[in-house]
Amino acid sequence: MKTQIVVVGGGAGGLELVRRLGAKLGRDDFDVILLERNTTHIWKPLLHEVAAGSLDANLDEVGYRSHGHRWCYRFFYGSLEGIDRAARQVIVAPVLDEDGTELIGRHRIRYDYLVIAIGAISNDFGTPGAREHCLFLDDRDQADRFRQKLLNHCLRVSRTLSENPTSDAKVEIAIVGGGATGVELAAELYNAAAGLRHYGLEVFDESRLKVTLIEAGPRILPMLPEKLAQAAKEELEVLGVRVLTGTAVVEVTAGAMRTKSGETIPADLKVWAAGVRAPEILREIGGLETTRGNQLVVKPTLQTTRDDRIFAIGDCCYFLPDGAKNPVPPRAQAAHQMATTAYRNILALFAQRELEPFVYRDKGSLVSLSRYSTVGSLMGNLIGGRMAIEGRLARMVYLSLYRLHLISIHGWLKGMALIVIGHVNRVVRPRLKLH
Numbered sequence: 151m152k153t154q155i156v157v158v159g160g161g162a163g164g165l166e167l168v169r170r171l172g173a174k175l176g177r178d179d180f181d182v183i184l185l186e187r188n189t190t191h192i193w194k195p196l197l198h199e200v201a202a203g204s205l206d207a208n209l210d211e212v213g214y215r216s217h218g219h220r221w222c223y224r225f226f227y228g229s230l231e232g233i234d235r236a237a238r239q240v241i242v243a244p245v246l247d248e249d250g251t252e253l254i255g256r257h258r259i260r261y262d263y264l265v266i267a268i269g270a271i272s273n274d275f276g277t278p279g280a281r282e283h284c285l286f287l288d289d290r291d292q293a294d295r296f297r298q299k300l301l302n303h304c305l306r307v308s309r310t311l312s313e314n315p316t317s318d319a320k321v322e323i324a325i326v327g328g329g330a331t332g333v334e335l336a337a338e339l340y341n342a343a344a345g346l347r348h349y350g351l352e353v354f355d356e357s358r359l360k361v362t363l364i365e366a367g368p369r370i371l372p373m374l375p376e377k378l379a380q381a382a383k384e385e386l387e388v389l390g391v392r393v394l395t396g397t398a399v400v401e402v403t404a405g406a407m408r409t410k411s412g413e414t415i416p417a418d419l420k421v422w423a424a425g426v427r428a429p430e431i432l433r434e435i436g437g438l439e440t441t442r443g444n445q446l447v448v449k450p451t452l453q454t455t456r457d458d459r460i461f462a463i464g465d466c467c468y469f470l471p472d473g474a475k476n477p478v479p480p481r482a483q484a485a486h487q488m489a490t491t492a493y494r495n496i497l498a499l500f501a502q503r504e505l506e507p508f509v510y511r512d513k514g515s516l517v518s519l520s521r522y523s524t525v526g527s528l529m530g531n532l533i534g535g536r537m538a539i540e541g542r543l544a545r546m547v548y549l550s551l552y553r554l555h556l557i558s559i560h561g562w563l564k565g566m567a568l569i570v571i572g573h574v575n576r577v578v579r580p581r582l583k584l585h
């Protein structure tokens with residue numbers, strides 16, 4: 151029997167890991183398997199652009215089957231449901247087709263080594279009405295749903311304006327969460343709205359958007375220095391966004407959000423982009439140690455605390471470095487760095503070498519306010535600490551993050567080719583995805 155390495159979740163961390171393992175180990179003595187509940191991958195930090203329509207996910211998605219063929223891993227379509235540690239098997243939920251008919255029954259996949267990389271979802275903290283009435287930006291389907299609803303409301307307002315040019319009809323959007331996702335989405339909406347008049351909604355423009363960004367903490371973008379967060383806030387306000395800080399949402403209804411201070415914020419579209427927790431499925435999975443937010447607790451080697459054969463990487467794991475006050479944050483750069491350590495440690499296990507500890511290197515944070523501005527801070531030994539950046543340089547670094555992801559999942563040659571194709575697409579394709 152071949153040694154079987156199963157990686158669950160083909161996102162920022164998992165996809166890079168299976169590519170490297172497949173390329174290194176090949177198919178002769180090893181079987182590298184990716185279990186993933188979607189058939190294609192889209193880099194999660196692009197989801198706000200998919201939601202606003204300024205990025206066509208069909209052009210940027212990666213099909214797991216062809217990618218697996220190229221990089222010598224096998225792709226299994228399905229959703230993790232449980233782990234039977236005694237039998238060393240993962241349990242895969244029944245696969246259903248669109249109308250709910252069972253295509254493949256519940257089944258099991260044997261593993262010698264298992265890596266859980268299933269990411270995280272937003273945390274609505276049990277706020278009444280949030281699950282029922284809010285849209286979340288946790289995956290491609292949700293981003294697509296948001297875009298469709300946004301277009302429908304823009305069409306409605308545009309129609310009203312055509313019939314009555316003096317109408318003050320607006321598309322009202324409330325976004326909970328002043329972190330990078332909420333801030334980037336708010337700015338991207340104005341960019342998209344500004345483009346709609348070129349695509350048949352002649353009377354519609356960005357002045358017809360009414361966006362409210364609601365943050366419970368004392369300021370937006372807590373991961374950035376205060377000066378930069380203030381600059382981002384001012385930029386949002388210039389665009390027309392109403393930014394509320396120190397404001398907790400206590401209830402969401404079909405047509406509004408209600409705050410703790412008693413204000414009712416009417417909204418056609420309500421987005422929840424706050425908080426992070428790992429998927430419910432991980433709660434006590436296989437008897438492994440988890441946190442209250444369902445994250446799997448890992449040792450410095452990224453092995454789970456109760457089973458050396460099971461690793462966890464990316465947003466779904468909880469790792470508190472020695473002496474640190476906070477755990478490694480749920481970021482794409484952390485998932486990427488963890489994929490590298492997990493890759494080295496799995497190879498070390500085969501070679502019976504000592505495993506290396508994971509060391510998180512914070513390279514800084516960047517927040518894109520669409521085409522209007524980019525702000526952020528870079529950190530690292532190269533620049534000797536922390537450096538605030540804005541404008542063109544920040545934009546270039548921001549764009550390079552996705553390019554690095556492309557190279558890490560496709561290799562240099564294809565990665566560079568895709569970057570060039572991306573530039574060509576920007577010239578030849580429509581600015582907005584409207585279908």
Ligand SMILES: Cc1cc2nc3c(=O)[nH]c(=O)nc-3n(C[C@H](O)[C@H](O)[C@H](O)COP(=O)(O)OP(=O)(O)OC[C@H]3O[C@@H](n4cnc5c(N)ncnc54)[C@H](O)[C@@H]3O)c2cc1C
Pocket residue numbers: 158159160161162163164185186187188191193194195196197198228229230231267268269270287288289330331429431463464465466480481482483484485516
């Ligand atoms: C809108 C948005 C913007 C962001 N912007 C930034 C940014 O600018 N910079 C940054 O560093 N980070 C950003 N992040 C965070 C970043 O995307 C995550 O930290 C990163 O993607 C985590 O990687 P991961 O591999 O742990 O999980 P993910 O990339 O989320 O991948 C998880 C994978 O697991 C699959 N999966 C989930 N459940 C199951 C299951 N039960 N069975 C099988 N498969 C499953 C999912 O389909 C997915 O493919 C952003 C996130 C969002 C939502």
